[in-house]
Amino acid sequence: MNKYKLLLAGSTVAIAGMLLLTNSINGKSEERKAINTSPVVKEKGVESRNEEWAKYYPRQYDSWKKTKESDKIDDQLTKNPQLPVLWAGYGFSKDYNAPRGHFYTIQDITNTLRTGGPIDAVTGPMPTACWSCKSPDVPRMIEEVGELEYFTGKWAKYGQEIVNPIGCGDCHDSKTANLTLTRPYLKKGLEASGVKLEDITHQDMRSLVCAQCHAEYYFKKTEWTDAAGTKKTAAVVTFPWANGLTAEGMEKYYDDANFSDWTHTISKTPMLKAQHPGYEMFKSGIHAQRGVACADCHMPYVQEGAVKYSDHHITSPLDNIATTCLNCHQETEAEFKAVVKTKLERKEQLNKIAMDNLAKAHLEAGKAWEAGATEEEMKDILQDIRHGQWKWDYSIASHGAFYHAPEETLRLLSVANEQAQTARLKLVSVLARHGVVDYIAPDFSTKESAQALAGVDMPKLVAEKEAFKATLLQEWNKQAVEKGILNMETRKGMSDNTSYK
Numbered sequence: 001m002n003k004y005k006l007l008l009a010g011s012t013v014a015i016a017g018m019l020l021l022t023n024s025i026n027g028k029s030e031e032r033k034a035i036n037t038s039p040v041v042k043e044k045g046v047e048s049r050n051e052e053w054a055k056y057y058p059r060q061y062d063s064w065k066k067t068k069e070s071d072k073i074d075d076q077l078t079k080n081p082q083l084p085v086l087w088a089g090y091g092f093s094k095d096y097n098a099p100r101g102h103f104y105t106i107q108d109i110t111n112t113l114r115t116g117g118p119i120d121a122v123t124g125p126m127p128t129a130c131w132s133c134k135s136p137d138v139p140r141m142i143e144e145v146g147e148l149e150y151f152t153g154k155w156a157k158y159g160q161e162i163v164n165p166i167g168c169g170d171c172h173d174s175k176t177a178n179l180t181l182t183r184p185y186l187k188k189g190l191e192a193s194g195v196k197l198e199d200i201t202h203q204d205m206r207s208l209v210c211a212q213c214h215a216e217y218y219f220k221k222t223e224w225t226d227a228a229g230t231k232k233t234a235a236v237v238t239f240p241w242a243n244g245l246t247a248e249g250m251e252k253y254y255d256d257a258n259f260s261d262w263t264h265t266i267s268k269t270p271m272l273k274a275q276h277p278g279y280e281m282f283k284s285g286i287h288a289q290r291g292v293a294c295a296d297c298h299m300p301y302v303q304e305g306a307v308k309y310s311d312h313h314i315t316s317p318l319d320n321i322a323t324t325c326l327n328c329h330q331e332t333e334a335e336f337k338a339v340v341k342t343k344l345e346r347k348e349q350l351n352k353i354a355m356d357n358l359a360k361a362h363l364e365a366g367k368a369w370e371a372g373a374t375e376e377e378m379k380d381i382l383q384d385i386r387h388g389q390w391k392w393d394y395s396i397a398s399h400g401a402f403y404h405a406p407e408e409t410l411r412l413l414s415v416a417n418e419q420a421q422t423a424r425l426k427l428v429s430v431l432a433r434h435g436v437v438d439y440i441a442p443d444f445s446t447k448e449s450a451q452a453l454a455g456v457d458m459p460k461l462v463a464e465k466e467a468f469k470a471t472l473l474q475e476w477n478k479q480a481v482e483k484g485i486l487n488m489e490t491r492k493g494m495s496d497n498t499s500y501k
């Protein structure tokens with residue numbers, strides 16, 4: 001009997017949740033009418049200066065600006081020293097922090113050691129594509145120069161153009177203020193996955209504006225010829241969604257295309273780097289399946305006198321349980337914090353085992369090559385490592401998946417562990433065949449020891465970065481100010497935190 005009561009109570013909560021959700025969607029249509037009669041921020045093109053929007057929408061602007069409060073640098077390489085080994089030979093072994101507020105995107109992309117220390121527009125390790133999820137200046141540039149030109153060249157090509165952090169023009173049409181998809185690659189990804197763009201609902205849009213960036217992507221090499229007849233190669237952000245929005249579907253997509261992000265310098269594995277499949281993981285969870293959108297939890301409605309608006313302070317919903325979770329659920333704040341904490345702990349336990357096993361698999365594979373293993377002997381092993389690391393990365397890289405999709409996160413971590421263990425078992429035999437028994441992988445228990453194994457030269461990288469910040473970066477900002485696209489006032493009082501000084 002109790003069991004049925006419980007079930008009934010459960011469904012009542014769920015139904016109440018759904019009703020509230022429907023109400024909130026209906027409430028939104030009135031807001032939308034208001035938006036339709038709203039002032040035009042910019043008649044043509046994208047208004048990338050957030051402070052221009054503030055003139056018409058002060059509440060949204062003020063709450064958006066609070067993303068500045070999330071300024072803490074949380075160095076993941078110190079926290080999880082397995083990471084530099086897992087990413088040996090790839091940029092992420094140099095510098096990798098947990099996400100901060102949207103306000104910091106431009107500072108973070110210029111500060112990260114991954115973008116290096118370019119000395120002019122054509123130097124540096126990364127392509128222009130790296131700017132793509134950082135600023136409303138990106139859709140502005142795509143409109144101005146065309147998609148393929150935008151994706152051609154080095155990251156440093158646009159330092160003087162892409163200067164405003166994620167803001168209004170990333171999610172809203174500058175003329176109508178309606179929600180809009182400013183990134184062409186999301187539209188293409190959706191179409192490739194079988195979604196018809198004309199079927200997208202307003203509630204879908206409340207997640208899809210986020211999916212423009214919180215999604216898995218890769219840089220697709222694309223040859224093209226510009227209007228002057230010059231042959232160029234673009235690195236185009238592409239969503240690998242043609243086989244569906246699952247880890248296995250994307251793994252097959254990459255395998256079929258014979259694609260790898262880099263070759264691991266220790267194990268020689270052709271690797272995949274999961275970016276941040278936040279939307280895809282979210283879609284597999286119960287909230288998405290019940291029609292809840294990202295904005296329902298990360299941008300709840302707030303009431304200010306007679307005015308109701310969306311809180312644009314995008315952050316952890318746990319900072320605001322009363323206006324997020326408790327909009328649909330009835331438990332207490334303490335209960336909800338505990339629910340999320342338990343999910344995080346469960347993920348962390350399996351995550352740590354997976355990282356350890358994968359790091360050891362790379363090091364043991366490195367030893368096997370050193371001992372004289374052949375391509376033939378290593379082929380299957382490297383495939384296990386590739387697939388295992390892909391699933392591990394896919395499950396955790398979006399940071400919120402442990403909560404958005406707990407079952408899928410734990411499933412992928414289990415499979416990742418199994419594949420890493422299989423590789424390690426096979427490596428024991430290969431090593432023995434080449435006369436190596438009882439091999440123990442070297443220590444990687446600190447960021448320093450792990451980066452030494454990965455061949456990361458931190459002093460050199462930091463010196464290059466400091467030189468870049470003292471010279472070229474200053475030049476970029478000066479030019480942007482002269483051009484009228486950057487107002488230095490907006491950066492006043494910003495601390496310049498990094499993981500390396």
Ligand code: HEC
Pocket residue numbers: 028031032035050053054057060061062064166167168169170171172177179205206209210295299308309310311312
């Ligand atoms: C990451 C995406 C995103 C960014 C950045 C963003 N918004 Fe929004 N905005 C939304 C979403 C989602 C809604 C809810 C829309 C709905 O359901 O109708 C919204 C709603 C609004 C509304 C309608 C009224 C309301 O509050 O619900 C206005 C006006 C608005 N935003 C202005 C702005 C301004 C001004 C900025 C920049 C300071 C901004 N937005 C930045 C996603 C964004």
Ligand code: HEC
Pocket residue numbers: 070098099100101102104105106108109132133134135166170171206209210211212213214294295298299314315316
């Ligand atoms: C234009 C790209 C872009 C869009 C659109 C976008 N994000 Fe983000 N988001 C990012 C990036 C990049 C970061 C990491 C910023 C950093 O660390 O500098 C981030 C960080 C976050 C964080 C971490 C904040 C913190 O304080 O720790 C949350 C939560 C988040 N985004 C949720 C959302 C939601 C919800 C939406 C849609 C309403 C959205 N984002 C839309 C790119 C985007």
Ligand code: HEC
Pocket residue numbers: 098099100207210211214278279282287292293294295296297298316317318340398399400401403404
């Ligand atoms: C049902 C509520 C809910 C929905 C819907 C939701 N989230 Fe979250 N999200 C959370 C919670 C809770 C956390 C964990 C916060 C924490 O650990 O403090 C989180 C964490 C995150 C984080 C990691 C933040 C960090 O700093 O580690 C990002 C990014 C994020 N969500 C983005 C999204 C995006 C994008 C969507 C839609 C595709 C979405 N969320 C939908 C509740 C939600």
Ligand code: HEC
Pocket residue numbers: 014017018021286287290292293296297317318324325326327328329336339340406
């Ligand atoms: C817009 C409504 C809405 C919001 C906001 C919301 N939820 Fe939910 N939640 C639901 C619905 C609907 C379900 C599914 C109920 C079912 O079908 O069993 C659900 C299910 C759950 C479950 C059970 C499934 C699981 O993953 O274990 C938990 C726990 C939960 N929500 C926690 C939260 C937390 C924590 C927050 C705030 C960060 C939150 N919810 C915000 C509507 C919402």
